[in-house]
Amino acid sequence: MANPLTDLVLSDPTWLRVLSFIGDPGVVCQLGCISRRWYRLSRDATLWRRVNFTERRRLSLKKLAMFIRRPLAIHMHSLRVEGFIMSNSHSSAKRLTVSPALLKELEERCPLLTELHLVNAKMDNIALDQFPERLTSLNFVGSVLSFDFLASLTNANILPRLTAIDLSYVHNLSSFSKSLDGLLSRT
Amino acid sequence: MIQLCSNDDPPVSFTVPRKAVELSKTIKTMLEDLEGFDMEQTPIPLPNVDAPTLELIVKWVEQHQDDPPPVEKPRVEDDDSDDSDADDDQEPEVVIPEWDKKFLPTDDEQKNQLFKLLNAANYLEIKPLLDIGCKYVADKISGQTVEWVRDYLNMENDYTPEEEAKLKEEIAWAEGL
Secondary structure, X not given: OOOOOHHXXXXXXXXXXXXXXXXXXXXXXXXXXXXXXXXXXXXXXXXXXEEEEOHHHOOOHHHHHHHHOOHHHHHOOEEXXXXXXXXXXXXXXXXXXXXXHHHHHHHHHOOOOOEEEEEOOEEOOOOHHHOOOOOOEEEOOOOEEOOOHHHHHOXXXXXXXXXXXXXXXXXXXXXXXXXXXXXXXXX | OEEEEOOOOOOOXXXXXXXXXXXXXXXXXXXXHOOOOOHHHOOEEOOOOOHHHHHHHHHHHHHHOOOOOOOOOOOOOOOOHHHOOHHHHOOOOOOOOHHHHHHOOOOHHHHHXXXXXXHHHHHOOOXXXXXXXXXXXXXXXXXXXXXXXXXXXXXXXXXXXXHHHHHHHHOHHHOOO
């Protein structure tokens, strides 16, 4: 064979394996522009269960909202988003990472989502009861939270399925640490 | 020693230590099923693998025959059934070892050989080899333009202009990341 069509050489499972190593959701999505076959491969549900927008893959609030409105977002079990607190530029550090409206859309559009990471995120515009109710795991490593955040956590009616929360390196934790006692009483 | 035969006419055969050959789950299972037969005397035909590809496979399994078996991740005990498949979805972490970097047919004119090797690794169920190969291809196409990847994979753009316009809208969130 002088010039076989290599596209046909690899099987779908092998291409899916290649795509699973790419990791960057934006790149995977763009590879769907190659051909119809690649569109089908790049939209495979297995590639979109865990979506990671951290480090070099950080998205602005506007683009994150655009993503959540795509049908792809329906497959998400876990979503990781990184904010711009650690950014060098002062102006981007002030950017909000998510909005109450975006969390509402997450709740409506992502019925499988149970795990949410919002790291290095500016979150002081968000109250705990604005998160999707079915979340079981939250991670706010390095984020800035609103002041009544921990107090709401002591209320077992808010996020009733929550079993894990990571508050490591939360910037303003000390200012409401009185609530920690209440937290311990939540089973 | 075990003999493996390629699908060429006439077949090319390779003699490989049993330990090395057992890195292929497919062959290991076959040998276990044929326990009691004298497999040293029975060449195993591989209908999906040609001689140059089989030569590469043999080279790889001989190099890796003394590798410690891959560590199985302990299952996380969790009573929440929603998380039961979480392990399978983890972004796989694969580092290509130095020897393997030199081993993989990575020149552009060897592209087809690379894909044949991946298909053979898939058919023979040699997961570590499949992983490093897929990782190599993933790194190769990451950060390239769609046109470049299309060219690299000899693929035709089979979209209509209308579909392309629609697609562009659909991926707007991913542009200029």
